[in-house]
Amino acid sequence: LGNDQIGQHVNDHIVMPLGIYVVDKSIDVTPRDVYIPVFATTVWQPEPEQPGQETVCCFDFFSGNFERLWFMIAHLYLAFLFPNSIKRFVIRLPWLFNIIKNVIRVFLQGVNFIINLLWGLYNLVQGKPWHDDPSLITAAIKFNAAKEGCYSRDDSRIELDFFGEEEQSHFNQDKVVANSEIAKHMALLNGLGEQPHWLVKWFLRLVTKMPYEENQIEEYVDVYSRRFLLSEQHLSGGCLFGKAIDKGLDNAIDTGKVYGSANVYVADLSSVPLPRISTQMTAYLIGFHVAKRLCVGNGE
Ligand SMILES: Cc1cc2nc3c(=O)[nH]c(=O)nc-3n(C[C@H](O)[C@H](O)[C@H](O)COP(=O)(O)OP(=O)(O)OC[C@H]3O[C@@H](n4cnc5c(N)ncnc54)[C@H](O)[C@@H]3O)c2cc1C
Secondary structure (H helix, E strand, O other): OOOOOOOOOEEOEEEEEEEEEEOOOOOOOOHHHOEEEEEEEEEEOOOOOOOOOOEEEEEEEEEEOHHHHHHHHHHHHHHHHOOHHHHHHHOOOHHHHHHHHHHHHHHHHHHHHHHHHHHHHHHHHOOOOOOOOOOEEEEEEEEEOOOOEEEEOOOOEEEOOOOOOOOOOOOOHHHHHHHHHHHHOHHHHHOOOEOOOHHHHHHHHHHHOOOOOHHHHHHHHHHHHHHOOEEOOOOEOOOOEOOOEOOOOOOHHHOOEEOOOOOOEOOOHHHOOOOOOOHHHHHHHHHHHHHHHHHHHOOO
């Protein structure tokens, strides 16, 4: 098509899981509380004279008993277990990914079984009912990566630039945002419930470095940016309105038409810059918008 704008502005959300807490027994955690997305929203603003652009961050909350929570967030924690070099390798081999995923699922079932058994026995010894496990809560912070990535035509892959530094100043906006917004919300996070037993906390910090105190945040962000890097799987922006595709301002019938093509149309999330809201809803909205404009163009 000769359209060199395709694949130039790809981006995704950075997701950083945060500590696990034990919910107060007086609070009734229901299945509806398992996933509360985009609950707390905060805006990071650069200080005067500081580089960078303001950005919106959201906190998602996950709560339930150990088993529910474990399955819900297992995919987040899996990222902590593999070093990036292995993740890079595995992602190119879907069959290997499937094998690892299923082995891990079986492993998780086994871990759950043992934990439920031990917990049940402990409850019985204490004279409590078999199922009296506490509810847990955890959160994740999510924000747009400051630097765009791109599609590499040579080897057909999308390269994101999470925690990318500015070339001249070495300013790393993603690090600054993560440090500042986690610190601002540490009191909220610590207010979610009680911190887990020190042994559990020690293990979590050993594997993930996730912070429970303000002075642990910088280390977590640094280690996370070098070793883990989770995307929210919200890729967008590869085929932007006005750059790679027609906005349809002159002719409604051209809305979404790829520049350089006679009849290729795009009506999905790739046509907009990364929103910091539900990408699914945004994709529906774009599909609806393009379809409506095409109807107008066809005189319907
Ligand atoms: C695990 C996961 C969890 C998510 N959770 C949420 C969430 O909770 N909330 C939220 O808002 N968003 C969520 N998202 C993101 C959301 O699903 C996407 O942002 C949204 O689906 C994007 O819509 P789309 O139409 O742009 O692309 P897609 O939904 O990816 O649609 C692309 C379609 O094109 C088809 N296709 C690809 N190549 C070809 C080809 N060559 N020929 C023909 N067809 C092709 C694919 O099969 C697919 O059906 C999640 C994504 C993932 C992966």
